[in-house]
Amino acid sequence: xxxxxxxLTYNEIDINALLKxxxxxxxxxxxxxxxxxxxxxxxxxxxxxxxxxxEVMARTKIRDIVDHAILKWKLNHALCIHRLGRxxxxxxxxxxxxxxxxxxxxxxxxxxxxxxxxxxxPIWKKEFFTDxxxxxxxxxxxxxxxxx
Amino acid sequence: xxxxxxxxxxxxxxxxxxGAEIAMSVPKGLKLRSLRMLLKEKSPEASYILESCQIxxxxxxxxxxxxxxxxxxxxxxxxxxxx
Numbered sequence: 001x002x003x004x005x006x007x008l009t010y011n012e013i014d015i016n017a018l019l020k021x022x023x024x025x026x027x028x029x030x031x032x033x034x035x036x037x038x039x040x041x042x043x044x045x046x047x048x049x050x051x052x053x054x055e056v057m058a059r060t061k062i063r064d065i066v067d068h069a070i071l072k073w074k075l076n077h078a079l080c081i082h083r084l085g086r087x088x089x090x091x092x093x094x095x096x097x098x099x100x101x102x103x104x105x106x107x108x109x110x111x112x113x114x115x116x117x118x119x120x121x122p123i124w125k126k127e128f129f130t131d132x133x134x135x136x137x138x139x140x141x142x143x144x145x146x147x148x
Numbered sequence: 149x150x151x152x153x154x155x156x157x158x159x160x161x162x163x164x165x166x167g168a169e170i171a172m173s174v175p176k177g178l179k180l181r182s183l184r185m186l187l188k189e190k191s192p193e194a195s196y197i198l199e200s201c202q203i204x205x206x207x208x209x210x211x212x213x214x215x216x217x218x219x220x221x222x223x224x225x226x227x228x229x230x231x
Contacts, residue, residue: 035231093231117230126160
């Protein structure tokens with residue numbers, strides 16, 4: 001089942017609390033992916049970044065992706081939460097947690113969820129560089145796994 | 149010809165060209181393909197971004213052949229970059 005959380009937040013993602021919320025006596029494994037803000041992109045030094053979303057659609061999309069993964073891989077629990085607003089270096093931008101009886105399903109489902117969130121959810125990243133310039137991101141060059 | 153009022157909202161790099169949203173009165177039955185053209189005419193320098201955008205009507209992604217037949221919220225969505 002999906003954990004009932006708001007999938008978008010302007011606040012820091014509390015990884016420890018969310019990890020605790022997904023623990024279950026039924027699960028032999030939990031997989032966590034934390035997409036983190038790094039200080040360099042395409043050779044340029046990043047200062048900070050901002051995320052924005054078409055929120056009404058992004059919420060629905062994230063929930064649909066997580067629900068689909070739960071059914072497909074028969075997960076015990078799964079959640080995905082994405083940050084919006086300003087992020088600093090090393091902040092968690094997106095967290096995906098999946099738990100299942102055995103680890104294989106949790107790994108596959110986790111990869112599926114993060115790849116689908118990157119490709120299908122209307123969220124945009126604006127990177128601000130240390131030289132004072134900025135640039136809107138584009139996931140079209142990311143190497144997402146193809147899992148139907 | 150009947151017209152309808154629509155709200156068009158913009159994200160990412162498009163906001164520098166159109167602002168966060170604009171109100172438009174368009175002919176009833178206008179296809180999204182034609183709306184895309186109208187937006188290009190309003191801001192020709194945004195054409196290259198508009199070419200790669202998807203369009204959502206009332207939060208549902210629609211093809212360029214979709215016709216607008218009532219007041220709608222149109223969202224013009226540049227390539228996503230979340231995660």
